Amino acid sequence: MKSTTQVYGMTLDFIWPYWEGSEVCLRQGKRKKRMLIKESDLYDPLKTYLEHQGYTIGAEIQDCDLIAIKADEMIIIELKTRVSVDLLIQAARRKDISDAVYIAVPLPVGKKDLPKSRGLKNLLRKLEVGLILVRFMKTKTRVDVVLHPRPYEKRMRPGKQASILREVDGRYGEFNKGGIPSTEERITAYKQEAIRIALLLREKGDSSPKDLRSCSARPDKIQAILAQNHYGWFDRVSRGLYRINPAGCEALDRYEDLQPDLMAIFREHVS
Incomplete structure (x- = not known):
């Protein structure tokens, strides 16, 4: 089944999501489970894949790893063994030549996706750069185009912005x-208020x-x-009545040592 995608006004017949059949299998013979993949290993699967869609392929033309031409369409693909800042910079520079720029990286056997793939795809969308994964299996290689270089429309997140402002205030x-480090404790607005309530309960009973x-x-x-x-x-003594428990008292003692300035602010308002 053939799928056609319009990107920047160009028809890219070879851009098929892999679940619609965008798979070209190349017999590679038996491979070891662990193998060293070079950038040049990506070229043959991509070349075969694109030629199957009617593209003329060029390699290493004016520093572009792979060029695919069909009629007036030009697609640029940069090949690397892993995603890096250098690769993203390289792809961004290629946008001065063509709107249809992709990066292609290998995905070893047993891996379903790249590390931190969600964040990577979000970044590539903002750069308007596509992503191609070359999956090296035991006896074949598969090419999956998982992201297209479409124009990016920036969308603000007013809810997130409001949440940050509420936290600051x-x-x-x-x-x-x-x-x-993410493993260290954060003194959030919620925690500050919980500490203050615990201090009030210790002082007032x-x-x-x-x-x-x-x-x-x-x-x-307070109620929440x-x-x-x-x-x-906290322990609920009866309906609508609370007291601080030993764990709360222990936490207050700990914060007296860890956050003396915070505790000093709270003590000023406890009467």
Whole structure:
């Protein structure tokens, strides 16, 4: 079954999603499970694949790894053994020559996709660069075109922007350090408010959300934080009445050492 895709006004007959039959199998003989793949190993499968679609192929023309020509269409494909910054820069430069630019990289046996493929595809869409995977199997090689170089329409995410602004506004101060590993603790606005509530409960004893609202700068968050009890610091004594538990007291002692400036701000408002 033949599929035709319009890209930048050009008809690219060879651009088929692999589930629609865009597969060219080349008998390679028996291969070892682990093999060293060179950039030049990608050329023959792609050449056969494109020639099967009626394209004339050129190689190493003015620093372009592979050129495919049919009528007035020109497709440029850059070959590499892995995705790198250099490859992306190279592909972006080729956009000055043709709108239909692809990068082609190998995908070894047993791998379903490239590492961090979602982020990579998002970046390639913004660069308006296509992606071709060459899958080296035990006895054959398969070419899959998984992304087309279509014009990119930038879409803002107002919801995400509003969420960031709420987070900034919800913090009592900035007590994180930018660039820390993802395994290290972040003192978010939610956590700051939970610490403040825990401190209030330790000072005041059993209290209801209503009792705590007058002492909090974020009164609208108190009920949800107590009910969710995300950190396990609170116990519900009875309906609408909460107290801090030993885990909460231990957490406060820990933050006295780790975040003394934050705790000092909270103590000023505890009466």
